[in-house]
Amino acid sequence: MVRTICVASVFACLFTLAPLAAQQTWILPTANRALYSGDYESFYMYVPRYWDNKTYNVWQGGQYGFTRTPVGSKGSVVYAKFHEGLDIKPTRRDRQGEPLDLVWSVAPGQVVHVNPVTKFSSYGKYVVVEHVCEDGPYYSLYAHLRTTDVDIGQEVHAGTPLGILGHTGPGLDRTRAHLHFEINLLLDREFNTWHGTIDGTGNPHGIYNGLNLAGIPVAEYLLACRAQPNLSISAFLKSRSPHYKVLIPKEGSRLDLLSRYHWLLDSDHGHGSCWEIAFDGSGLPLQVTSVSPEIMPAGPSLSWVKDSQKSHYSQTRKRLNSSGRALTSSGDRYVRLVAGRF
Numbered sequence: 001m002v003r004t005i006c007v008a009s010v011f012a013c014l015f016t017l018a019p020l021a022a023q024q025t026w027i028l029p030t031a032n033r034a035l036y037s038g039d040y041e042s043f044y045m046y047v048p049r050y051w052d053n054k055t056y057n058v059w060q061g062g063q064y065g066f067t068r069t070p071v072g073s074k075g076s077v078v079y080a081k082f083h084e085g086l087d088i089k090p091t092r093r094d095r096q097g098e099p100l101d102l103v104w105s106v107a108p109g110q111v112v113h114v115n116p117v118t119k120f121s122s123y124g125k126y127v128v129v130e131h132v133c134e135d136g137p138y139y140s141l142y143a144h145l146r147t148t149d150v151d152i153g154q155e156v157h158a159g160t161p162l163g164i165l166g167h168t169g170p171g172l173d174r175t176r177a178h179l180h181f182e183i184n185l186l187l188d189r190e191f192n193t194w195h196g197t198i199d200g201t202g203n204p205h206g207i208y209n210g211l212n213l214a215g216i217p218v219a220e221y222l223l224a225c226r227a228q229p230n231l232s233i234s235a236f237l238k239s240r241s242p243h244y245k246v247l248i249p250k251e252g253s254r255l256d257l258l259s260r261y262h263w264l265l266d267s268d269h270g271h272g273s274c275w276e277i278a279f280d281g282s283g284l285p286l287q288v289t290s291v292s293p294e295i296m297p298a299g300p301s302l303s304w305v306k307d308s309q310k311s312h313y314s315q316t317r318k319r320l321n322s323s324g325r326a327l328t329s330s331g332d333r334y335v336r337l338v339a340g341r342f
Contacts, residue, residue, distance in 0.1 A: 026106055026107050026158070026222070026225060027104075027106050027107070027158050027159065028088075028106065028222070029088070029103055029104060029105075029106050029140070029142060029179060029181050030088055030090075030091070030101045030102070030103055030104070030165060030179055031091050031092075031101060031102075032088050032089055032090070032091050032101070034089075035219060035222065035223070036223075036226065040059055040063075041059045042089065043059075043062075043088060043089060044059040044060070044061075044062030044063060044086065044087055044088070044089065045059070045062045045087040045088065045089045045176055045177075045178035046058055046059050046061065046062065046176070047060075047061025047062055047067070047068060047087070048061075049061060049068070049069075049070055050070075051070045051077070061083070061087075062083075062086065062087035062088075062089075062178070063083065063086065063219065064083060064084065064085060064086055064215070064217050064218055064219055064220070065082065065083065065217065065282075066078070066079045066080070066081070066082050066083075066281070066314075066315070067079055067081075067082075067083050068080075068081035068082075068083055069081035071314070076310075078310060078311070078314050078315075079314075080314045082282055082317045084182055084210075084215035084282070085141070085143075085180050085181050085182035085215055085218060086179075086180070086181045086182075086218055086219055087178045087179070087180055088165075088178055088179040088180075088181055089178055090165050090177055090178065090179075096174075097174050097175070098146075098174060098177070099146070099164070099165045099166065099167075099177045100164070100165075101164070101165040101179070102161045102163075102164060102165075103142050103145060103161070103162050103163050103164065103165050103179050104158075104159050104160055104161050104162060105129050105140070105156040105157065105158060105159065105160045105162055106129075106131075106140050106158060106181075106183075107129075107131045107140070107158050108131065108155075108156065108157050108158060109129040109130050109131040109132070109140070109155075109156055110129065110130050110153065110154065110155055110156070111127060111128070111129055111130075111150045111151065111152055111153065111154045111156060111162075112128050112129065112130045112139070112152065112208060113126075113127065113128035113152065113205060113206070113208035114126075114127050114128075114148050114150060114151065114152055115127075115148070115204070115205060116148045117204075118168040118169065120204050120205070121143075121169070121204075121205065121210075122169055122170055122210075123141070123143035123144065123169055123180065123210060124143060124144045124145065124166070124167075124168025124169030124170075124172070125143075125144070125145040125146070125147070125148050125163070125166070125168045125169075126141060126142060126143040126144070126145060126148075126180075127141070127142045127145065127148055127150060127162045127163060128140070128141050128142075128208045128213075129142075129156060129162070133232065133233065134232065135232050135233060135234040135261070135262075135263055136185075136233075136234070136260045136261045136262070136263070137186065137260055138183055138184065138185065138233060139183070139184045139185075139186055139208070139213055140181070140182065140183050140184075141180075141181065141182040141183075141184060141210070141213060142162055142163065142179060142180075142181060143169065143179070143180035143181075143182075144165075144166055144167055144168050144169050144172060144177070144178060144179065144180050145162070145163040145164060145165065145166050145168060145179075146163065146164040146165065146166025146167070146168065146177075147163045147164045147166070148162070148163045149161060149162060149163045149164075150162050150163070165177060165178065165179045181218065182213065182215040182218060183215065183216050183218045183221070183233075184213035184214055184215050184216070185213070185214045185216070185257070185260075185261060185284070185285070186207065186212060186213060186257075186260060187212045187213070187214055187256075187257060187337055187338055188207075188212060188254075188256045188257065188337055188338070188340050189207055189256055190254070190256065190340065191203075191206070191207045191209065191211075191212040191337070192206065192207070193342060194336070194337045194342045195209065195211070195212075197333075197342055198333060211337075212337070214282075214283060214284050214285065215282070215284070216233060216236070216237065216284065217240075221233065221236050224236055234261070234263040237284070237286055238263070238286070238287075240280055240284075240286055241280070241306070242278035242279060242280055242286050242287070242304075242306070243279060243280050243281040243305070243306050243312075243315065243316060244278075244279055244302060244304065244305045244306065244312075244316065244320060244324070245276050245277065245278045245279070245302070245303045245304040245305075246276070246277050246279070246300050246301065246302055246303065246327070246335050247274045247275070247276050247291070247293055247297050247300070247301045247302075247303045248274060248275050248277065248297070248299065248300050248301070248335060248339045248341060249273065249274050249275075249296060249297065249298075249299075250272075250273060250274060250275055250290075251273075252341055253275060253339040253340055253341045254339070254340030254341070255275060255288065255338075255339055255340055256340045257285060257288075257338060257340075258288060261285075264285060264286075264287060264288045265287075265288050265289075266287055266288065266289040266290070270290045270291075270292075271290060272289075272290040272291040272292040273291075273292045273293075273296060274290070274291050274292065274293055274296070274297070275288055275289070275290065275291075275339065276288070276289045276290075276291045276303055277335070277338060277339065279316075281315045281316050281317070282317065283316070283317055283319060283334055283338075285338055299332070299336075299341070300327055300331075300332050300335040300336060300339070300341075301327075302320070302324075302325070302326060302327060305320065305324040305325075308324070312324035313328070316331070317330075318330050318331075319331030319334055319335075
């Protein structure tokens with residue numbers, strides 16, 4: 001009975017949402033549609049914030065972006081921890097408080113990864129679906145599931161059930177059960193090689209490890225699609241402003257990213273000796289340009305940083321130092337992953 005009711009809700013959604021790209025329909029991943037009514041407190045699962053010796057349960061922490069871990073900075077409060085997706089509240093629970101919501105695919109695609117073992121990931125049990133759009137393949141991720149009910153290689157449609165919303169993963173309980181949902185770019189298909197340079201304990205998720213998936217501002221994109229139904233992810237990202245740019249020599253850099261997302265490459269790219277990669281504060285690549293700097297860098301090197309009175313360290317997921325004059329060791333490793341230079 002539960003599944004019949006929820007699947008009916010899926011089909012109701014299909015007739016009211018707009019296409020992601022040509023021949024695709026983009027829907028929300030559960031029956032919770034409060035995002036579109038502006039009732040954000042009903043849509044986002046709250047996150048405890050600790051500040052001034054007090055605990056606050058705030059829905060804002062369930063949003064995409066720098067929404068967690070408040071710290072004092074130059075007389076103001078900044079949020080140092082980045083959250084790469086949406087934490088969506090359940091709409092139905094049983095008498096014991098366990099969520100009953102089905103989680104379904106947001107668009108047609110193919111299941112490329114299933115993690116059915118909670119302890120293998122901070123995502124708990126999660127599923128990744130590949131969606132091949134006109135401007136490249138994108139990867140939706142559904143985390144903290146109670147069950148995973150699909151197999152790798154399975155073809156799915158918008159509304160195909162993937163599992164049941166849950167609270168698997170560290171730090172979660174029944175009260176805060178939610179779906180963590182992302183839409184991502186895939187950074188590098190040789191990710192396992194890069195991962196081996198930073199972690200020798202193994203990687204059970206292959207290229208669908210969260211470190212290799214760069215999340216877009218998904219709620220902002222979905223809302224933008226309501227106003228502009230044919231808005232592609234590439235067009236949406238091209239409208240975003242970079243936080244910093246990094247030079248990296250072309251020689252020895254594969255930049256596998258461009259094989260999937262051709263739109264990243266500046267059309268007037270020329271034949272320079274270096275790639276200049278523009279990133280937003282989250283580390284999402286926005287543009288790649290071919291340039292020839294006066295001084296050839298030996299490796300990743302900052303070429304431009306936006307002006308800011310706040311610490312760049314807290315605005316870039318610790319990838320730039322506080323002054324914004326250099327990449328941190330973490331930033332250097334990340335750029336090497338994006339550039340395929342490892």
